[in-house]
Amino acid sequence: MGNSFGHLFRITTFGESHGGGVGVVIDGCPPQIDLNEGDIQADLDRRRPGQSRMTTPRKETDTCEILSGVFQGKTLGTPITILVRNKDTRPQDYGEMAEVYRPSHADATYDAKYGIRNWQGGGRSSARETIGRVAAGAIAKKILGQVAGVEIIGYVRQIKDVEAAIDPNHVTLDQVEANMIRCPDPTTAEKMIALVDDIRRQANSVGGIVECVARNVPKGLGEPVFDKLEADLAKAVMSLPASKGFEIGSGFAGTQLTGLEHNDEFYSDDRGQIRTVTNRSGGVQGGISNGENIVIRVAFKPTATIGSAQRTVNKEGEATILAAKGRHDPCVLPRAVPMVEAMVALVLCDHLLRNHAQCHLLR
Amino acid sequence: MGNSFGHLFRITTFGESHGGGVGVVIDGCPPQIDLNEGDIQADLDRRRPGQSRMTTPRKETDTCEILSGVFQGKTLGTPITILVRNKDTRPQDYGEMAEVYRPSHADATYDAKYGIRNWQGGGRSSARETIGRVAAGAIAKKILGQVAGVEIIGYVRQIKDVEAAIDPNHVTLDQVEANMIRCPDPTTAEKMIALVDDIRRQANSVGGIVECVARNVPKGLGEPVFDKLEADLAKAVMSLPASKGFEIGSGFAGTQLTGLEHNDEFYSDDRGQIRTVTNRSGGVQGGISNGENIVIRVAFKPTATIGSAQRTVNKEGEATILAAKGRHDPCVLPRAVPMVEAMVALVLCDHLLRNHAQCHLLR
Amino acid sequence: MGNSFGHLFRITTFGESHGGGVGVVIDGCPPQIDLNEGDIQADLDRRRPGQSRMTTPRKETDTCEILSGVFQGKTLGTPITILVRNKDTRPQDYGEMAEVYRPSHADATYDAKYGIRNWQGGGRSSARETIGRVAAGAIAKKILGQVAGVEIIGYVRQIKDVEAAIDPNHVTLDQVEANMIRCPDPTTAEKMIALVDDIRRQANSVGGIVECVARNVPKGLGEPVFDKLEADLAKAVMSLPASKGFEIGSGFAGTQLTGLEHNDEFYSDDRGQIRTVTNRSGGVQGGISNGENIVIRVAFKPTATIGSAQRTVNKEGEATILAAKGRHDPCVLPRAVPMVEAMVALVLCDHLLRNHAQCHLLR
Amino acid sequence: MGNSFGHLFRITTFGESHGGGVGVVIDGCPPQIDLNEGDIQADLDRRRPGQSRMTTPRKETDTCEILSGVFQGKTLGTPITILVRNKDTRPQDYGEMAEVYRPSHADATYDAKYGIRNWQGGGRSSARETIGRVAAGAIAKKILGQVAGVEIIGYVRQIKDVEAAIDPNHVTLDQVEANMIRCPDPTTAEKMIALVDDIRRQANSVGGIVECVARNVPKGLGEPVFDKLEADLAKAVMSLPASKGFEIGSGFAGTQLTGLEHNDEFYSDDRGQIRTVTNRSGGVQGGISNGENIVIRVAFKPTATIGSAQRTVNKEGEATILAAKGRHDPCVLPRAVPMVEAMVALVLCDHLLRNHAQCHLLR
Secondary structure, eight states, rough: OOOOOOOEEEEEEEOOOOHHHHHHHEEOOOOOOOOOHHHHHHHHHHHHHTTTTTTTTOOOOOOOOEESETTTTTTTTOOOEEOOOOOOOOOGGGGGGBBOOOOOOOOHHHHHHHHOOEEEEEETGGGHHHHHHHHHHHHHHHHHHHHHEEEEEEEEEETTTOOOOOOOTOOOHHHTTTTOOOSSSHHHHHHHHHHHHHHHHHHBBBBBBEEEEEEEETTTOOOOTTTTHHHHHHHHHHHHHTTTEEETGGGGGGGGGBBBHHHEEEEOOTTTEEEEOOOOOTEEEEEOSSSSSSEEEEEOOSSSSOSSSSEEBBBOOEEEEEEOOOOOOOOOHHHHHHHHHHHHHHHHHHHHHHHHHHHHHOO | OOOOOOOEEEEEEEESSSSSOEEEESSSSOOOOOOHHHHHHHHHHHOOTTTTTSOOOOOOOOEEEEEEETTEEEEEESEEEEEEEESSGGGGGGGGGGGOOOOOSHHHHHHHHHHHOOSSGGGGGGGGGGGHHHHHHHHHHHHHHHHHHEEEEEEEEEEETTOOOTTTTTOOOHHHHTTTTOOHHHHHHHHHHHHHHHHTTTTBBBBBEEEEESOOTTTOOOOOTTBBBBHHHHHHHTSSSSSSEEEETGGGGGGGGGGGHHHHOOOEOOTTTTESSSTTTTEETEEESSSSSSSEEEEOOOOSOOOOOOEEEBTTTTTTEEEEOOOOEEEEEEEEHHHHHHHHHHHHHHHHHHHHHHSSOOO | OOOOEOSEEEEEEEEOOOOOOOOEEEESSSOOOBBOOHHHHHHHHHHHHTTTSOOOOOOOOOOOEEEESSEEEEEEEEEEEEEEEOSSSSGGGGGGTTTTTOOTTTTHHHHHHSSSOOOGGGGSSSSSGGGHHHHHHHHHHHHHHHHHHOEEEEEEEEEETEEOOOOTTTOOOOHHTTTOOOOOOHHHHHHHHHHHHHHHHHTOBBOEEEEEESSOOOTTTTTTTOHHHHHHHHHHHHTEEETTEEEEEGGGGGGSBHHHHHHEEEEEEEOOEESSSOOTTTTEEETEOOOSEEEEEEEEOOOSSSSSSSEEBBBBBBBEEEOOOOOOSSHHHHHHHHHHHHHHHHHHHHHHHHHHHHHSSSO | OOOOOOOSSSEEEOOOOOOEEEEEEEEOOOOSSBBBHHHHHHHHHHTTSSSSSSSOOOOOOEEEEEESEEETTTTTTOOOEEOOOOOOOGGGGGGGGGGGTTTSEEEEEEEHHSSSOOOOGGGGSSGGHHHHHHHEEEEEEHHHHHHHHOOOEEEEEEEEEOOOOOOOOTOOHHHHTTSSSSSHHHHHHHHHHHHHHHHHHHHHBBBBEEEEEESSSSTOOOOOTTTTTHHHHHHHHHHHEEEEEEEEETTGGGGGGGHHHHHOEEEEEETTTEESSOTTTEEEETEEEOOSSSEEEEEEEOOOOOSSSSEEEEEEEOEEEEEOOSOOOOOOOHHHHHHHHHHHHHHHHHHHHHHHHHHOOOO
C-alpha cells in the first residue's frame, strides 16, 4: 500500500532504481486533453540526473513511453500509463549495500519492515521513483493551465546558509531555468553553485529550501476537515525523499507575530473580487483556497549518500565503515524543484476535480 | 468529502460548533479492547474550553456518549460512534458573522466554496470539530499502548518568542499537565502564561509551536512512497485548525548542516538492536519508523479571532470594521497539545494495522 | 472497516440493534439542497418494523434526528449525520442467543471473526443497520431527482413461487404502496399476502425477488473497469442482509438466448437520441449507463429467524435445539423494497458526482 | 477512476486492446513471496486468445514481463507491475467501428461518457483488459494457497441450455482443464463443444454460467456491512465483461424454499469445528466466511460481437447495418473461467489481509 496518491485524479507509481523501469498509472484524467510524450518529457528533463554538474552523473535520458490512455494525441479518460526504462544501471557499484546500511538512508528500515530489499541503487527508495510523480504532474499542470490558467513555479530559495529573497508573485519559469541551481536570483545562484561545487569536492553534501508558488488558483479548492488544502500539500511534499519540513504562508515565522499583525485583512479589488491585503495565509484559509497565491516552502536535508567515510553497521549489526561508491547528488535541491511543482500540481488538480463534483453539480 | 482520515483505523468526524453536536465514527477498531467513556473523557477534558484562563471561556463539559461499537465494556470490531452534544451555544453572539467576514478565518472561503455557511461560532471550521479527533485519538493511544507500549506526549515548546528547551526523550505527561499552558519547563511556562495574560488583556492573540514525541514505536511503520510516516504525520497535523508548519527531526534547522554532520550513524546497542547514535531523522528513515523516538513540531499561527478592530468586508464586498464578540482563545497552544497527540496516535495506529496486514501475514 | 460506501457521495453507517441507536454520516453531499427530517422520514417509514402484519411486530417509530450538516433547512456541504435511537428493545428476549447460534444467521461468524458479539437482536448484523442506508438513500434520491429527474422504484416481484409480471417502464410508486406486500399487481399481491399470512402461522418464513427500476438516468454513469455501474449495483444490493443473488437486464435468463437474439439494436428516436430497440442490457453497456431504464433484480432468501425448532450448537459446539423467541419478519421482502431503492440511489448519486468530476470539468 | 480494486491487496489495471500493451500494478503484496513470470503465465495461458477453436483466433502469446516489485525471485512488498505487450493487432479490421456502434457493446456509451474512444478492438472495453486481473489473481492465489491452503476452481456449468451437474466439493483443476470448454463433466463438455462449433458456423454466439468454488477458506473473512464477502465477490465478477448475474449458495433458487428448508443447521465435526450440515449459505453468513466452501455462479450473456448482420446506427445516429469483421469469441465462457477465479482470488486475498489487520493484531 501507499503507492497511490489522490482521490479523483489518482496516480500510482511503481518501479525501482535498478530493474525493468519506473513509471506511473494515472486514473481519473479527464478525456479529450491533448497529450503526447513531449508534454511530459520537458519536466522529466528538469528532473533527470546528469543534467548539470550540480547533480549525480548517472546518465539517464529518462525517455518516457505512454503505454495507454492516449489515442490519436488525446486522453481517453482511461488510465494513462507512462514507463521509463532504467538504462545506466551499475549494480556492481552497490554490492556492498546488500550488506551494509547507509546512514540516514532507507536500507535499514526497508529491511526491518519487509525483511527484503532491492539494494541496487536504493531500490524503491531511490529518487528515481519520483519520475512517475513528475510525469503525472506534467499532465496535472496541463489540466490546471487549461481550466484555470494556474501557474506553478518552484525554485531554490536557500542552500545551506545561502538564502535568496524571491518575490513569489512575480517569479518566472525562465528566471528559474536560467541557471543550473534553479535559483531565480542570479547573484545568489552563483553563490549557491560555488557552495555546491565546494561541498562536492569535499565528498560531502548540503540541503536547503525549495519554495513553490501556485498562481491563479480558483477559490474553493480544499476539503475540510482532513483534506484541507495545506494538509494535502504537506503530505504531498513530505512524501518526497529527503524532505524534513513544510510550511505555508507565514509558516514558522508567523508564530512570532500577534494576531493583529498576522491577520490578512479583506478588501474588494477593482473587479469587485474579495481579496486580502496581505497573504500570510499563503492562499489558503480554513483549508480552502481563497484565490491569493499559494506559497509553500519545503526543507530538504543534505543528501544522505556521501563519499566520506561514516560509521555504520551491517545487516548483522556488526560495526563497519562505509564510504559511498554509487553515483549521487551533492545537493538534491535543483532536481527537487520539478518534484515539488509536480506534487503541488497533483494536489491542486485532484481538488479541482473534487470541488467540481461536489460544489458545481448543481450550479 | 474530506471528513475521513486513515486507511484501516479510519475515522469520520461530523458536526458544527452550534447545532445537534459533534462527534466521530471510528471504523476498523480491533475487537475486544476494554473501552468506556472514561477512557475518552480524560483527553476531551484536556481539549475542552473553559479549563483555564488560557482558553476561551465557553462553558462546555464536552461529556461524550458512546453510541455504538462497544458491548459490555469491550469493543465489538464494529463502528464506534462517539457523540458530544453542544450545550453552551450563543448564536446571538454571532449574528454579525452572518454578514461580515472575519479576517484570516474560514468564513469567506466556505462561502466561496459552498455558497452557504453555518456562521454560528464558525460552524464546521470551529475547533469543536477536533472533539471527534481527540476522542478517536484516545482509543488509538490505548491500542498503541496495549500492543507496543507506545507513549505519545505533546507539549508547548514555544509561544511567540518565548521558547523552552525540552528533552523529548524524557518528558513526562505529569510535567506537561503541571501547568495550564502545558509547557513542561516550569520557568518558561510562567513566562508563557504571563505573555498570554498580557496579550488577552490587549484583545490580541499569539501563536507558537507544539512539539510531540512518540516513544517505543515499533520499527517498520510507514508505507513508501506516498504514505511515508512523516507524510501522513504532516497531513494529520496540518489538518488541525491554525497550523502553518510542520517539521520532523532536524526539520528546517537541518538545512544548515552538511550531510556528514546531519547523518545518523548506526550502532548496535547492548540488546543487539540496530540503533542510531543521533536522531536527526526524527525516528523515520525512508518513510518508515526506525525504532528511535519520533519527534515532530507544529507551528500554530496566532488565533485569528481577536477582540480588536480590524478592516474587513461583508458578503457583498463592502468595506467594514469588525471586532469579534464571540468567545475565543487568546492562544490555542495549550488546547492544541491533545489535538496533536491525537493526530499522531491516529497515524501510528493506522500504520500499525497496515504494517501488520502486509508484513506480518506470513511471519 | 467495511462500514462505508461510495467514493464521492460517501456514507458510513453505525449502530447495533440494541444500544444507543443506529445512524449514518454522509460525506460529500452537495451544498444548498433543501433538506429536513421529513424528507428522510418518509422512506424510513416504509422500512420500519411494525408497519403491517407482514413485518416484525417490534414497535419502533424510527424517528430520525439530523445532527449535523444542515443549516436553516439547507445542506452545508459538510457531513450530514442522522441518528435514530433504539426504543423498543427487549434484550431479555435474546438471552439465549448469547450462547446459542441461530442457523443461517451471523452469530457464529461474528464470533469466529471478532471473538465477541452484541447478541441482543443480532447486534450489528440486524436489519436495523439499514436505517442509515435508507436515510442516506432518501437524500441521494432527492439529488438525483433534482439534477436529472431520476425516478427509482422498487417492488416485490416474487414471493416464494408466486410471481408477478410487472412492466418496469410504467410502474408507479402509488401502485407499489397500494398494498402491504409492495407488489404493484393487486391480484398477485393478494396471493402473496395470503402466502405470508400462512407461513407466519406456521412459524416459518419465505423469501423472494425484489425488482427495481431507475428511469431517466443520464447517459455516462459508471466507471470502467472495476466500478462498472452493474458491478457497483451488485455490490450495493448484495451487501443487504439476506440477499443471495443479483441480476441486471436479461440476467440469468439471458444465457438461454443467442447473441443475435440478445443484442439490443440501436436506432435514433424522434428527438435524435440514440436508443436501443430492446433493453436486455438493462440500461448499462460496457459498465456505463446508456439512458435506457436500469432494471435489476435481487433474490432474498427466506428469513433465517423462525419460530420453529431447529438443530444447532452453542458457542462451545455442543448440540442443542433452538426456536427463536425474538420478534422477526416472516418475509423481509416488503421492507427490502426501500432498502434496494436506497442502495440503487446511493450508487447512482455517487456515479453522478464521479462522472461530473471527470467528464464535465472541461465541457 | 474505477480502474483499481481491493483495499489492501490493491490492483490497478491499464491498457487498451490496441496500443502499447495491457497490464497491472499490484500494491500491498506481502514481501518475500517466491514469484516469477512462470507463476503468472500459467493462468494467462488459460485466458489467452487462440488457445483452442472455442476462442477468438487472435494470436497473442500474452507473454508477461514483471517490471517491478520482484528481486532475486521474491516479492519486495513494493508495487508489482506486470506488462503484456499487444502483438497481433489489426487496426484495419476495426476502421468501420470508428463510426458505427456495435449493438450491446461499449462503443456508444464510451462515446457518450468520454466523447472519445479508442475504437481499435474495443479499446479499454476489450476483454484484453482482464489480462491484468488474471496476472494479479495468480499472485493472490499463491498467497492464499501458502497462508491457508485455499483452492479456487472455476468451471463452465452451463452453455445456453446445456447444463452440467458438478459437485463443487470435489471438482479438480485437472478435470476442468481436460477439455477446451472447461466443463469438468466430459459428456456434457462434448455437447457444449458441439453447440459452440455449431453457433460459430452460424456467425452467432452463446453465453452461459461459470461456477466457482473456493475451498479451505479460513473463517472470518468479510467485513460487515458494505464489504460483506458476497458483496465484494458480486462486484468483482459483475465487473467482468459480459456478466449479467451473480448468485451465491442457493441463489435465486433459494427463494423457492421456506426458512425451515433453507437454513443450514449447525453441528460439530469430529475435530470439534463448528460446521453446517448443508451449505445453502454458500460459505458466507452475515457477510463473513464460515469455513464451508464458497460457491458462486456468474451468468455471462452471449458475446455481443457476431458476424451476422444487425441494425445499428453510426455516431451521427444514422441507421446502418453492421456485421462484425474483427476476431471474436463465439462463446466467452472457457476464457471466463480463469477470469472468475482471478476475481475470487483477489477478493479473498484482500479480505485475508484486512481480517489479519483488524482481528489478529491483538491475538
